Amino acid sequence: MKAIIVRPGEKGAVLKDIDLKENVGENKVKLRTLRVGICGTDRGIVTGKLSFTRAPEGFNYLVLGHEGLARVEEVGENVNLKEGDLVVPVVRRGCGKCSNCKIGRQDFCETGEFIEAGIRGKHGFMREEFVDDAKYLVKVPRDLGELAVLTEPLSNVMKAYNELVFVQKRSVWNCEDSTFGCRRATIVGSGPIGQFFAMVFKTNGFDVTVVNRREPNQIEEKISKTVGYSFVDTSKGLEDVPDSDVIVDTSGYPSAFIPLLKKMKRNGVLLLFGTVGGEKDEIYSDLITFFVEYNISVIGSVNASKLDFEQGMTLLSVWKTRYNGVLQDMITKIVKPEETQDAILEKQKGSIKTVIEWSK
């Protein structure tokens, strides 16, 4: 079968014929890949910058791709799925040793011995077909269809949001009418993850501002109007950024979010989600004093549980109706498998999410 393979540590991604000899046994499912999304992690792997990527044991290459959508072709015994069902595979697979992994919370693995499809130690989904364990497959609701390719990036946002709400139980954080209507969230970055954070916070009643160091492009303008959040260009100053209960950084650049901390309200949360190498900034003692005196929590969040995938799919179904056309607009480009490397490496102005179509 055709697959996009990378050699961890080296640059480039190529379309090759490979034979993995995977069999459909008990609890296993054979899947036909429909669509795979591309994200910054793929870019990090293909440019050779992501240090923790590695091939599966016994292989000198890795099949790329972790934002999968596939159709069930064949099921083994004890599988509660049927031919034709659409599924999204979970990315991280647990170590089998720690308490979190034993209860399906490998997103909180304590040993670090987990593997991740298309990233480290396990082949990903950029290939014509694959066999997977049924327990790692999330069934797509019928009404969602191919938009379910957005589930994986959204699942990580769901986890981060769920963590935030959990941490904020440390004080009374709901508003007087029981909702979150009096709370403000400011999101740094307007890529797909930033857009998803904006939608999740809006759906949960927050007042939302998305910031970037430039004007919104046409698609971002349309999404912000439809979803109902404000977009602030912070290259012109921070005056229009409101005081916030939550600041979410999706950029990974300290210079993008540290200046915004002066807008943080008491008992606020800094949610860190973006990762990028290279940029340096200082943590100074006045900032530490501010964190202490204001009860500021800092949450770093990565990956997601199967439950977060399911919750993400439910929201996608809601948004498909509520935010008419916005999810389709977020998929700004659909490419063929042979165009994968170019699609990963190019940074197109105005693009949000590129998706590879493997099969219809």
Ligand SMILES: [Zn+2]
């Ligand atoms: Zn573990």
